[in-house]
Amino acid sequence: MSSIFTLSIVQSALELGCIYSLVALALFISFSILNIADLSTDGCFTLGCAVGAVVTIAGHPFLAFPAAMAAGVASGFITAFLQTRMGVPSILAGIIVNTGLYTVNIAVMGFSSNVNLFACDTIFSLAKDKVAADWYNSWYKIILVVAIVLLVSVILAWFLNTRLGLSIRATGDNEHMVRASSINPVFTITVGLCLSNSLTALSGAILAQYQKSCDINLGTGMVTIALASLIIGETIIGKGGMFKKVIGVILGSCLYRFIVAVALRMSVPAECLKLVSALIVAIAIAFPYLKGQASFLKTRKTLERAGRKDGGSVC
Amino acid sequence: MLSLKQISKTFNPGTVNEKKALDQVNLELADGDFATIVGSNGAGKSTLFNAITGAFYVDEGQIILAGENITYRKEHIRSKEIGHLFQDPLKGTAPHMTIEENMALAYLRASTSSHAFFSRISSKEKQMFKEQLALLNMGLEDRMKQPVGLLSGGQRQALTLLMATMVTPKILLLDEHTAALDPATAQKVLDLTKRIVAERRITCLMVTHNMHQALELGNRTLMMDSGRIVLDISGEERSALTVEDLLQQFSLQAGKQLDNDRILLSK
Numbered sequence: 001m002s003s004i005f006t007l008s009i010v011q012s013a014l015e016l017g018c019i020y021s022l023v024a025l026a027l028f029i030s031f032s033i034l035n036i037a038d039l040s041t042d043g044c045f046t047l048g049c050a051v052g053a054v055v056t057i058a059g060h061p062f063l064a065f066p067a068a069m070a071a072g073v074a075s076g077f078i079t080a081f082l083q084t085r086m087g088v089p090s091i092l093a094g095i096i097v098n099t100g101l102y103t104v105n106i107a108v109m110g111f112s113s114n115v116n117l118f119a120c121d122t123i124f125s126l127a128k129d130k131v132a133a134d135w136y137n138s139w140y141k142i143i144l145v146v147a148i149v150l151l152v153s154v155i156l157a158w159f160l161n162t163r164l165g166l167s168i169r170a171t172g173d174n175e176h177m178v179r180a181s182s183i184n185p186v187f188t189i190t191v192g193l194c195l196s197n198s199l200t201a202l203s204g205a206i207l208a209q210y211q212k213s214c215d216i217n218l219g220t221g222m223v224t225i226a227l228a229s230l231i232i233g234e235t236i237i238g239k240g241g242m243f244k245k246v247i248g249v250i251l252g253s254c255l256y257r258f259i260v261a262v263a264l265r266m267s268v269p270a271e272c273l274k275l276v277s278a279l280i281v282a283i284a285i286a287f288p289y290l291k292g293q294a295s296f297l298k299t300r301k302t303l304e305r306a307g308r309k310d311g312g313s314v315c
Numbered sequence: 316m317l318s319l320k321q322i323s324k325t326f327n328p329g330t331v332n333e334k335k336a337l338d339q340v341n342l343e344l345a346d347g348d349f350a351t352i353v354g355s356n357g358a359g360k361s362t363l364f365n366a367i368t369g370a371f372y373v374d375e376g377q378i379i380l381a382g383e384n385i386t387y388r389k390e391h392i393r394s395k396e397i398g399h400l401f402q403d404p405l406k407g408t409a410p411h412m413t414i415e416e417n418m419a420l421a422y423l424r425a426s427t428s429s430h431a432f433f434s435r436i437s438s439k440e441k442q443m444f445k446e447q448l449a450l451l452n453m454g455l456e457d458r459m460k461q462p463v464g465l466l467s468g469g470q471r472q473a474l475t476l477l478m479a480t481m482v483t484p485k486i487l488l489l490d491e492h493t494a495a496l497d498p499a500t501a502q503k504v505l506d507l508t509k510r511i512v513a514e515r516r517i518t519c520l521m522v523t524h525n526m527h528q529a530l531e532l533g534n535r536t537l538m539m540d541s542g543r544i545v546l547d548i549s550g551e552e553r554s555a556l557t558v559e560d561l562l563q564q565f566s567l568q569a570g571k572q573l574d575n576d577r578i579l580l581s582k
């Protein structure tokens with residue numbers, strides 16, 4: 001077993017887990033809280049990556065993050081606008097934006113399908129060698145991404161307990177209540193989707209600097225992977241306050257990366273990973289339903305057996 | 316307080332499903348009026364309420380609330396001044412949010428400034444929510460941090476009533492709000508309703524299928540049929556009326572029997 005968990009595998013799982021956890025948090029807002037399946041996630045992730053990469057290449061490694069987030073907000077706004085003002089069903093709104101983003105992303109990357117950041121400063125290259133110690137040089141990437149993700153989590157958990165945050169949560173929880181209270185669902189859905197897409201884009205921008213490249217197909221399947229992380233996180237944390245749930249999502253994302261790392265170590269070909277994550281999501285979502293069905297069948301069996309003993313029939 | 320001037324609403328106009336749900340309805344409610352509404356299924360009682368809250372805009376007519384024309388005002392803006400309870404106790408509260416959070420949402424109606432967006436529930440407000448819950452005598456004040464989904468239907472309806480009246484509304488609309496509860500719980504929620512409405516002198520419209528309630532509660536009884544208000548009695552005339560009279564009046568006014576299976580004649 002020790003060969004499966006080498007230090008570098010644990011480290012890279014943690015690093016990627018934290019970076020991608022921002023997408024899982026984005027789905028936590030759109031899917032769990034607002035009850036909207038936002039299928040623009042894939043395109044928005046690539047958008048964040050592309051904007052982050054281009055701004056970094058232009059010599060602004062820090063500006064890359066707010067720039068990517070702003071692009072994410074714009075993308076989320078359009079998705080929200082389509083569904084709240086134009087009467088487009090929410091799933092379709094996401095698909096439409098996702099399709100449009102492909103062209104936007106290519107354009108952002110100067111009409112090429114990939115760019116690389118090898119020659120320029122990133123937050124990672126700037127942080128490297130800042131402390132002259134061996135442990136620092138093997139852990140600085142983790143320290144950085146954990147710091148960013150923790151900061152985002154604290155702000156997010158705080159936000160979800162403000163009045164605006166409560167209104168957004170109520171919007172996804174009970175539409176009848178929202179209509180009878182003074183909450184404007186058009187506004188709360190818009191704010192929620194802008195926020196969630198800004199996190200998706202931020203994740204993309206961090207990844208661009210982390211792997212020093214951006215590819216047009218980078219985001220493909222991101223929504224499934226993030227959903228897998230989200231569901232794993234919600235399963236291991238269960239009930240609790242907002243901060244606990246947010247932390248759960250991050251843990252879920254790291255756990256997902258461990259599963260992937262282990263799968264790779266057990267020589268599952270990299271091409272099969274998308275299938276593995278699709279399976280994880282399908283099983284995780286179907287699980288509660290199957291559990292219910294199983295217990296129903298059991299009750300029915302016992303009832304029928306009891307019915308036969310009494311000589312009566314069960315209807 | 317509320318005046319409806321010739322309001323009409325037709326659903327699905329120009330289709331085979333065309334339905335005139337409100338037909339030139341006129342109504343004047345004075346400040347502090349508490350009117351009960353009876354009428355058979357599909358008479359348009361819920362539609363009347365939905366017209367007032369702004370779930371849709373009326374085709375014709377005007378809706379004036381406290382002197383302001385709200386006919387074309389958006390639903391979420393109207394709801395700052397209107398309390399609306401439904402028959403289904405699950406509709407009034409957010410199940411995955413705590414009691415405290417639900418109350419904070421209801422209390423949002425009190426805030427007018429937008430900087431309140433980023434404020435959190437203060438300990439002063441928590442204390443106030445707790446005191447209000449204690450008045451329900453349901454022990455909810457000790458369960459502030461629990462999700463509302465864990466409460467029973469009656470508890471949820473009582474909470475919804477509290478939330479709807481926490482910031483005194485200009486008008487309270489009760490749409491068969493005790494009909495889905497068991498008799499004991501229904502009585503409890505009804506007593507609570509009477510107390511809150513009386514204490515705060517809230518102008519109130521209440522749909523009921525219980526003929527005794529229709530005559531006993533409040534100061535006015537309305538009867539609806541086919542999208543119209545066919546009977547409006549108050550004062551002496553009302554105190555003299557028996558349940559039998561009321562039923563007779565209905566067949567007289569509407570030219571048919573009130574559907575008896577939903578009407579509760581007993582107490």
Ligand SMILES: Nc1ncnc2c1ncn2[C@@H]1O[C@H](COP(=O)(O)OP(=O)(O)O)[C@@H](O)[C@H]1O
Nearest residue numbers: 326327334336355356357358359360361362363
């Ligand atoms: N949103 C709607 N779309 C189409 N028809 C509706 C709608 N709401 C109500 N109706 C119709 O309007 C009539 C009045 O309904 P309603 O107001 O719910 O009656 P009730 O007096 O039982 O509350 C019914 O025939 C109903 O089918």
Ligand SMILES: [Mg+2]
Nearest residue numbers: 360361362490
């Ligand atoms: Mg009704």
